[in-house]
Amino acid sequence: MKPTAAQGPSTPRPSTPRPPGVVPYITAWGAEWPLYPPPVTGRSGGRGIAYVDEHSIDRDEEGVLWARATYRPGQGRPEFGNVHPLRQRRAMQRMLCQVCGGPADRNERGVLWLLADHRRDWPGWPETMAATHPPVCLPCAADSTRACPHLRRGFVAVRVREPRISGVYGARYYPPNPFIGPVEHVVKAYGDLGIRWVIASQLAMELRGCALVDLATELAAADR
Numbered sequence: 441m442k443p444t445a446a447q448g449p450s451t452p453r454p455s456t457p458r459p460p461g462v463v464p465y466i467t468a469w470g471a472e473w474p475l476y477p478p479p480v481t482g483r484s485g486g487r488g489i490a491y492v493d494e495h496s497i498d499r500d501e502e503g504v505l506w507a508r509a510t511y512r513p514g515q516g517r518p519e520f521g522n523v524h525p526l527r528q529r530r531a532m533q534r535m536l537c538q539v540c541g542g543p544a545d546r547n548e549r550g551v552l553w554l555l556a557d558h559r560r561d562w563p564g565w566p567e568t569m570a571a572t573h574p575p576v577c578l579p580c581a582a583d584s585t586r587a588c589p590h591l592r593r594g595f596v597a598v599r600v601r602e603p604r605i606s607g608v609y610g611a612r613y614y615p616p617n618p619f620i621g622p623v624e625h626v627v628k629a630y631g632d633l634g635i636r637w638v639i640a641s642q643l644a645m646e647l648r649g650c651a652l653v654d655l656a657t658e659l660a661a662a663d664r
């Protein structure tokens with residue numbers, strides 16, 4: 441799985457495509473943000489980081505440490521550009537639309553994604569890309585691009601036949617000294633030992649079986 445350029449440590453994450461005035465399902469709210477990580481310590485034997493007061497629910501089934509987050513959607517201002525860990529994770533696991541939280545669109549060509557256009561990143565992009573933004577439903581994709589013509593230029597619609605949860609996006613701590621604090625944000629695959637030094641805040645999904653599609657054609661087909 442490959443991170444797209446926009447997920448690198450020195451560049452901002454791509455903004456979430458959304459209809460104007462709509463707060464996407466995965467967006468964090470003021471009462472939920474910022475995330476204050478609890479004190480972190482090193483695990484014995486250089487096996488990565490742990491919370492000082494860690495509970496079993498702090499790790500996922502693969503043993504990866506996750507950011508703790510409060511759940512208060514609708515309270516405070518929307519923090520556009522900041523993603524709520526629990527809702528993003530739920531949307532990825534259940535293939536929910538990142539904007540409305542309903543089921544993402546799926547047809548015989550796969551699940552629908554709106555991706556920031558990085559076709560120059562590698563030949564065949566976005567095949568094998570690690571996506572951290574969940575898919576979308578057709579109505580939300582249509583509202584986003586109809587209301588915002590620039591989205592049509594900056595984003596591409598993609599059908600994905602085989603999306604697969606493959607890793608996490610999160611804050612990487614510096615081995616062997618966890619007390620320096622996080623040094624960068626990275627995408628790490630499950631199975632990469634470096635994931636032990638990461639506090640995950642989003643699930644990453646490897647996109648396989650990708651086909652760029654024309655959203656207007658997709659909408660016309662859905663109307664028939």
Ligand SMILES: [Zn+2]
Pocket residue numbers: 537538539540541542576577578579580581
């Ligand atoms: Zn939607």
